[in-house]
Amino acid sequence: MITKAPQHCCRLFLPRTRLVTTSSISPCRAALQAGRTTLSTRNNLTAAPAARRSLSTATDALLSPRPPALAAPAFRAANLSVPPRPALALARGLHSSRPTLLDASKSTMTQYKEKACLIGSGNWGSAIAKIVGRNVTEHDGFDREVKMWVFEEMINGEKLTEIINTKHENVKYLPNIKLPPNVKAVPDVVETCHDATVLIFVVPHQFVKGICQKLVGRIRPDARAISLIKGVDVSAMGLTLVSDLIKQNLNVDVSVLMGANIANEVAAENFCETTIGYSDPDNAEVLKKLFHTPYFRVSTVPDVAGVEICGALKNIVALGAGFVDGLRYGDNTKAAIIRLGLLEMKKFAKMFYSGVRDETFLESCGVADLITTCSGGRNRRVAEAMVTTGKPLDVLEKEMLNGQKLQGTLTAKEVYEILSRQNLTHEFPLFTVIYRISFESLPASHIVRDL
Numbered sequence: 095m096i097t098k099a100p101q102h103c104c105r106l107f108l109p110r111t112r113l114v115t116t117s118s119i120s121p122c123r124a125a126l127q128a129g130r131t132t133l134s135t136r137n138n139l140t141a142a143p144a145a146r147r148s149l150s151t152a153t154d155a156l157l158s159p160r161p162p163a164l165a166a167p168a169f170r171a172a173n174l175s176v177p178p179r180p181a182l183a184l185a186r187g188l189h190s191s192r193p194t195l196l197d198a199s200k201s202t203m204t205q206y207k208e209k210a211c212l213i214g215s216g217n218w219g220s221a222i223a224k225i226v227g228r229n230v231t232e233h234d235g236f237d238r239e240v241k242m243w244v245f246e247e248m249i250n251g252e253k254l255t256e257i258i259n260t261k262h263e264n265v266k267y268l269p270n271i272k273l274p275p276n277v278k279a280v281p282d283v284v285e286t287c288h289d290a291t292v293l294i295f296v297v298p299h300q301f302v303k304g305i306c307q308k309l310v311g312r313i314r315p316d317a318r319a320i321s322l323i324k325g326v327d328v329s330a331m332g333l334t335l336v337s338d339l340i341k342q343n344l345n346v347d348v349s350v351l352m353g354a355n356i357a358n359e360v361a362a363e364n365f366c367e368t369t370i371g372y373s374d375p376d377n378a379e380v381l382k383k384l385f386h387t388p389y390f391r392v393s394t395v396p397d398v399a400g401v402e403i404c405g406a407l408k409n410i411v412a413l414g415a416g417f418v419d420g421l422r423y424g425d426n427t428k429a430a431i432i433r434l435g436l437l438e439m440k441k442f443a444k445m446f447y448s449g450v451r452d453e454t455f456l457e458s459c460g461v462a463d464l465i466t467t468c469s470g471g472r473n474r475r476v477a478e479a480m481v482t483t484g485k486p487l488d489v490l491e492k493e494m495l496n497g498q499k500l501q502g503t504l505t506a507k508e509v510y511e512i513l514s515r516q517n518l519t520h521e522f523p524l525f526t527v528i529y530r531i532s533f534e535s536l537p538a539s540h541i542v543r544d545l
């Protein structure tokens with residue numbers, strides 16, 4: 095009932111383990127954490143019975159006849175403005191907003207509401223703030239305020255947070271688009287997140303680790319997260335999905351949202367689709383309410399790793415599409431790069447992660463995002479400019495992107511490191527040649543010669 099087969103286990107590396115210190119937390123919460131931790135341990139199927147025992151202990155405790163009394167210490171300790179989610183749902187590891195057996199406790203407590211916050215306020219973060227800010231006012235069960243963490247910058251002598259909170263516009267990263275007034279820019283990431291039940295991560299992936307470190311122990315125990323971040327993290331330990339990085343640091347369930355979603359077009363309310371990859375269906379339900387609009391159509395799939403890997407790897411293929419555009423090779427060649435890129439994305443995902451579904455590659459996060467990114471995205475544009483101007487990608491990133499980050503180069507480098515460490519570069523000729531053109535001064539024409 096509680097467990098699901100571990101979904102996105104990277105086969106290359108050690109199973110993830112995590113120490114839980116029980117002295118500082120209630121027995122109930124400790125049992126829950128221990129259960130969740132064991133359950134989330136990758137490839138460690140033998141851990142399931144122990145995990146079930148832990149969760150069942152927690153469930154029993156939480157189902158005792160005094161639910162408010164049990165819930166209250168955690169609530170007070172965390173200094174929360176709204177009570178924790180219904181205890182039965184929490185005990186099951188289901189972050190449900192639906193009525194539960196313990197909902198009677200609401201008569202003595204404030205009505206439970208989901209509270210969303212955004213960690214990030216760049217081009218995509220601001221476009222998403224517009225959607226989330228509006229949706230929380232249109233659905234019951236959400237707190238109306240949406241705090242958005244802004245990496246503080248001075249714009250013409252004024253703080254970006256102050257500009258956003260007075261003009262309701264992110265003049266640097268999403269100019270000429272009004273944000274709902276209930277979106278509040280906050281320069282402190284802990285203040286942004288401490289009382290949220292839904293943490294929306296939307297920063298360039300190189301900043302995630304540092305942000306998570308600041309948030310450890312500073313968020314609600316019943317929070318869940320969703321990552322809109324495209325990229326993977328590579329360290330000496332190997333490759334880690336951004337969703338896993340967040341999960342490992344914060345011990346929360348993490349879904350992902352990826353799709354053919356160029357921020358400026360979404361902000362202009364041009365119709366598009368997106369995909370949420372989830373492992374907990376109850377979380378998917380809440381998240382769909384938060385993101386779905388008539389012009390931003392959300393579909394949900396139970397495949398976190400598949401959705402996330404599509405989002406990360408398509409930026410590498412987009413660099414290839416840009417090289418082809420710079421070389422003026424035409425649409426047939428670009429279509430070939432897109433098709434071969436999709437095949438390598440799928441092969442990589444299936445080689446390194448279990449549970450990845452074929453159908454995921456036909457969702458918005460797969461083929462649609464790949465087509466968009468290879469037509470209009472920043473990675474394609476900068477790669478094209480590299481061929482036509484002869485300037486290196488990092489120089490063009492600064493010249494062309496006004497502070498935005500080029501994700502494709504970093505991901506190309508990280509994926510290449512993994513492939514070469516595993517002697518697998520020959521199995522991924524497109525990813526490999528894109529890396530060599532980007533970082534080893536290989537002439538761009540090798541994009542077709544080396545395939």
Ligand SMILES: NC(=O)c1ccc[n+]([C@@H]2O[C@H](COP(=O)([O-])OP(=O)(O)OC[C@H]3O[C@@H](n4cnc5c(N)ncnc54)[C@H](O)[C@@H]3O)[C@@H](O)[C@H]2O)c1
Nearest residue numbers: 215216217218219245296297298301323324356357498499
């Ligand atoms: N822009 C899009 O069209 C789009 C669409 C889908 C997904 N995404 C993904 O969303 C994520 C965020 O992209 P974006 O477009 O919102 O960002 P962006 O590239 O527009 O902006 C960069 C952001 O990083 C912040 N920043 C700069 N230095 C920082 C630091 N040292 N620490 C923390 N933050 C710092 C800036 O304040 C800014 O908010 C990326 O993973 C991207 O791939 C982007």
